[in-house]
Amino acid sequence: MTNALDLFAQVTVNGIAVGTIYALVAMGIVLIHKATEVLNFAHGDLLVLSAFSAWALIDLVGLPFWLVVPLVAVGIGVLAYGIDALVVRRIAGQPQFAGVMLTIALAFMIRGAVSMGFGTESQSYATPWSGRTTEVAGVAIADLSLVITGTALLIAGGLWLFFRRTRLGVAMQAASQNQLAAHLNGVRVKRLNSLVWALAGVTAAIAGMFLAPVTLVDTSLWLITLKALAAIVLGGFGSLPGAVLGGVLIGLIEQYAGVYMPDGFRDIAPYVVLIAALILRPRGILGEAHGRRV
Amino acid sequence: MRFDYHTRYAQGFALLRHPSDWLAYGSLLAALLVLPLVASTYLVGELGYVLILCIAAMGLMTLTGFTGQVSLGHASFVAIGAYAHAWLMAQGVPFAASVPLAALIAAGAGLVVGIPAIRVHGLYLAMVTLAFAIVVEQVIGHWRSVTGGYTGMVVATPRLFGWSVGSPRAFYYVCLALCVLTLVVLANLMRSGLGRAMTGVRDSEAAALALGIEVNRVKVGAFGLSAGITGLAGALMAHHIGYLTPDAFTLLLSLDLVLMVVIGGLGSLRGAILGAVLISLLPNAVSALKSLLPTAMARQSGLEIFVAGLVLALFVLFEPTGLNGRWLKLRALFETFPLYRRDTFRRQKTYMKSERNR
Numbered sequence: 109m110t111n112a113l114d115l116f117a118q119v120t121v122n123g124i125a126v127g128t129i130y131a132l133v134a135m136g137i138v139l140i141h142k143a144t145e146v147l148n149f150a151h152g153d154l155l156v157l158s159a160f161s162a163w164a165l166i167d168l169v170g171l172p173f174w175l176v177v178p179l180v181a182v183g184i185g186v187l188a189y190g191i192d193a194l195v196v197r198r199i200a201g202q203p204q205f206a207g208v209m210l211t212i213a214l215a216f217m218i219r220g221a222v223s224m225g226f227g228t229e230s231q232s233y234a235t236p237w238s239g240r241t242t243e244v245a246g247v248a249i250a251d252l253s254l255v256i257t258g259t260a261l262l263i264a265g266g267l268w269l270f271f272r273r274t275r276l277g278v279a280m281q282a283a284s285q286n287q288l289a290a291h292l293n294g295v296r297v298k299r300l301n302s303l304v305w306a307l308a309g310v311t312a313a314i315a316g317m318f319l320a321p322v323t324l325v326d327t328s329l330w331l332i333t334l335k336a337l338a339a340i341v342l343g344g345f346g347s348l349p350g351a352v353l354g355g356v357l358i359g360l361i362e363q364y365a366g367v368y369m370p371d372g373f374r375d376i377a378p379y380v381v382l383i384a385a386l387i388l389r390p391r392g393i394l395g396e397a398h399g400r401r402v
Numbered sequence: 403m404r405f406d407y408h409t410r411y412a413q414g415f416a417l418l419r420h421p422s423d424w425l426a427y428g429s430l431l432a433a434l435l436v437l438p439l440v441a442s443t444y445l446v447g448e449l450g451y452v453l454i455l456c457i458a459a460m461g462l463m464t465l466t467g468f469t470g471q472v473s474l475g476h477a478s479f480v481a482i483g484a485y486a487h488a489w490l491m492a493q494g495v496p497f498a499a500s501v502p503l504a505a506l507i508a509a510g511a512g513l514v515v516g517i518p519a520i521r522v523h524g525l526y527l528a529m530v531t532l533a534f535a536i537v538v539e540q541v542i543g544h545w546r547s548v549t550g551g552y553t554g555m556v557v558a559t560p561r562l563f564g565w566s567v568g569s570p571r572a573f574y575y576v577c578l579a580l581c582v583l584t585l586v587v588l589a590n591l592m593r594s595g596l597g598r599a600m601t602g603v604r605d606s607e608a609a610a611l612a613l614g615i616e617v618n619r620v621k622v623g624a625f626g627l628s629a630g631i632t633g634l635a636g637a638l639m640a641h642h643i644g645y646l647t648p649d650a651f652t653l654l655l656s657l658d659l660v661l662m663v664v665i666g667g668l669g670s671l672r673g674a675i676l677g678a679v680l681i682s683l684l685p686n687a688v689s690a691l692k693s694l695l696p697t698a699m700a701r702q703s704g705l706e707i708f709v710a711g712l713v714l715a716l717f718v719l720f721e722p723t724g725l726n727g728r729w730l731k732l733r734a735l736f737e738t739f740p741l742y743r744r745d746t747f748r749r750q751k752t753y754m755k756s757e758r759n760r
Binding site: 147195198199202204205206208209210212213214215216217218219220221222223224228334337338341345371372375376379380382383386387390 | 472517518521522524525526528529530532533534536537540541543544653657660661664668703704705706707708709710711712714715718719722
């Protein structure tokens, strides 16, 4: 009995650890979607790029981990700012689908550039927490997972404070609700949107750098975008708490299905739940209902 | 210059409106018919593949371009068509019956996906189709008794009325016939009441509903039709590949199909075909490009995907109406030659439009 309970506790903890990673990636996508209504399919590839850059800086150049983290975060942030200011901004006013296609195109280009620049082999690098575990109430947790979960919660809290308490955050909220009205009130909408992209880029970089040592530094890391998108849709589009909730739920479902269900269900369970949830509740769990416009 | 001067009512909605259209499309068809007699076997095989992709792209165009429902999971219908066809062939069903049956099975799967489409739209629908494609891929991988799982499944040689059509040349004609058939059926459908209803649903659901169009039925029907056509392409694809594994029908194929439809130009059959031709020829173009580059760069593997992304990005940014839009502009230039004004097709200044309250 206690054995089954222990297993359950372990699986739950693993699920939450994996789920917070999804939540962290999902938050970056929601940020951009909320501000500019562009669904950023290139987010996962920013993750890949940051993981490979961190690997190159640590293993090839030999910089210490703590110097690389801010360096890569700022670098990816600047890149994301540039992507919006130079490319994505130009399609404002076109249907939503154009944004999806453009970011898929950008995703292809980043992925191609990464495999041309860094090679296609999987890499890995060490962090200060690699290979160590902590035992909390009889459940073993990898230190790296704890750090990731802590970072994700820290970023979520930081974003919450940022959007509630700072002028810039309130301006971003205003711009996301009505760009024209915000512009007429003196908010510099274009620059704000690019800043939101930069912010999302920084979250992507942090997620990439902490996630890569857990899995491997590999271009297939971008597939996490699919899980993050599932989390966003499950939680309800355009809602940051929804993204966190959806991410944790997807992580839990995945881990439970992996342990308690037959082989092969681990990969499809999140998506089956997603389809069922959307049929029952088309707006997601925390999504807002809107009226229809002709 | 050419003037549209109609003397009969039927001229207004004829498929080919001018004698020159008959000449152009007739000579294109004649060229495609004669080509296998002069081209190499490899080239004919590749062209057959292009024709199959044309059918699949037309299938997706029916859904995304004409009915406005986004699908990021059309590879699943290709897979269902291919596996259904291969399984039916293995059970002894003749080729001529198995292909339509496979298309029907895929259409049934499309109806199943179409039902959630009544409830969700936009990006939510894109996610539902994406999730469905992932589920289908995994199911195929694990349903060993029918699909052979990840080890794969051999496709029997097609025989049509006692003749083997397994050789690239014979199979090319099968593909061509089915491609032309699909094109004619869809072109006629789009000028019928049902086709107009689909366009209405795309442009404004609420307005279509107010005009008495059964929006839900049209959506589900469009899903079924689109999946059926894509399944037909899948059945042909099974023979082109020859050995089916789930790896052939991943998310990348879905994205390739979306790429074809968008680069070709949403909302036109000509666009679907032009897009399919361009995207399927792109890898060949890149490998030709590689021979011009220094060897250090040419050995890198990411170039294909980079070029595909670049082409897509340039189209979205500079020619949102796709290849079809560019074609129409070129044609307008030649038809009105001395009087062409550049501003005819100029894009007006656009502002951010929210789609949140749809």
